[in-house]
Amino acid sequence: PVSLKTANVHNKSSLVSKATPAVYDWDTFKFAPIRESQVSRAMTKRYFADLDKYAESDVVIVGAGSAGLSAAYVLAKARPDLKIAIIESNVAVGGGCFLGGQLFSAMVLRKPADQFIEDLGLEYEDEGNFIVVKHAALFITTLCSKVLALPNVKLFNATCVEDLITRKDAAGATRIAGVVTNWTLVSMHHDDQSCMDPNTINSKVIISCTGHDGPMGAFCVKRLASLGLLKRNAMGALDMNKAEDAIVKNTREVFPGLICAGMELSECDSHNRMGPTFGAMVLSGVKAAEEALKVYDL
Ligand code: AHZ
Numbered sequence: 469p470v471s472l473k474t475a476n477v478h479n480k481s482s483l484v485s486k487a488t489p490a491v492y493d494w495d496t497f498k499f500a501p502i503r504e505s506q507v508s509r510a511m512t513k514r515y516f517a518d519l520d521k522y523a524e525s526d527v528v529i530v531g532a533g534s535a536g537l538s539a540a541y542v543l544a545k546a547r548p549d550l551k552i553a554i555i556e557s558n559v560a561v562g563g564g565c566f567l568g569g570q571l572f573s574a575m576v577l578r579k580p581a582d583q584f585i586e587d588l589g590l591e592y593e594d595e596g597n598f599i600v601v602k603h604a605a606l607f608i609t610t611l612c613s614k615v616l617a618l619p620n621v622k623l624f625n626a627t628c629v630e631d632l633i634t635r636k637d638a639a640g641a642t643r644i645a646g647v648v649t650n651w652t653l654v655s656m657h658h659d660d661q662s663c664m665d666p667n668t669i670n671s672k673v674i675i676s677c678t679g680h681d682g683p684m685g686a687f688c689v690k691r692l693a694s695l696g697l698l699k700r701n702a703m704g705a706l707d708m709n710k711a712e713d714a715i716v717k718n719t720r721e722v723f724p725g726l727i728c729a730g731m732e733l734s735e736c737d738s739h740n741r742m743g744p745t746f747g748a749m750v751l752s753g754v755k756a757a758e759e760a761l762k763v764y765d766l
Pocket of ligand 1: 685
């Protein structure tokens with residue numbers, strides 16, 4: 469093993485701002501005045517404009533974990549003309565990537581995923597076959613900030629996908645044509661409140677990155693299986709070497725209109741889990757973006 473002392477530190481200080489910090493006069497300090505309704509309108513008019521704009525999206529990404537946000541980053545950068553909606557059921561993004569594993573901070577990525585980290589401009593330590601970012605939260609927040617800065621992306625967080633839209637094509641075959649959404653807090657109360665109907669987003673391409681099975685995970689794979697449209701095979705036990713290659717290799721359109729990436733794929737194909745090593749999540753996201761681009765590059 470390479471000791472931390474000899475490990476190379478890459479990209480030192482690339483994220484530190486060189487701008488001169490503002491100077492405040494605390495004796496005369498006062499905020500500019502505001503009326504409460506201005507705050508409400510500033511938020512609601514933008515949110516409802518976004519709901520209107522993204523009701524027809526070019527790509528919907530379900531799940532803003534490491535796979536989903538990596539896919540969003542590549543796709544939105546490559547095609548500024550595409551409207552990309554990200555639906556995340558949690559308030560916070562990141563999924564299993566606010567910690568590197570168990571309750572530890574550092575995040576391990578096997579090479580060649582170091583190239584993605586270079587592209588983000590993140591500092592990391594090189595340990596030979598793998599690299600280490602000092603905190604998983606640094607990775608996911610940097611990635612998320614870059615995604616959200618792009619003009620063609622909208623993140624709808626605290627919103628979950630609770631069903632899929634299906635259509636028959638000209639040949640009579642079923643394909644996915646969008647997602648059915650609801651506020652997550654509403655979705656959690658379908659058992660104790662009378663019918664609270666959802667909202668919808670139409671899209672030619674869905675990239676599903678909802679992680680492995682859990683209270684909400686593997687959503688699209690489980691829904692397709694419940695409809696008898698896909699055979700579901702439960703995730704295999706942990707094998708880092710097999711799992712990471714298999715996830716990236718098999719990232720694909722698993723059902724017409726639905727590309728599956730990250731750990732959700734293990735619930736479809738029975739791939740092993742890899743535990744706390746994130747190279748496959750990042751590169752599965754990159755591959756999913758490339759699969760989506762094929763649809764729009766025609
Ligand atoms: O909240 C979920 C998380 O942020 C979100 N999500 C799940 N169901 C959803 C739904 N609608 C909207 N119905 C939903 N959002 O999807 C995100 C999944 O993130 P994740 O980190 O769980 O998945 P990933 O595939 O990006 O990364 C997996 C990370 C893992 S798990 C693992 C192991 O168990 O061995 N190893 C790694 C690297």
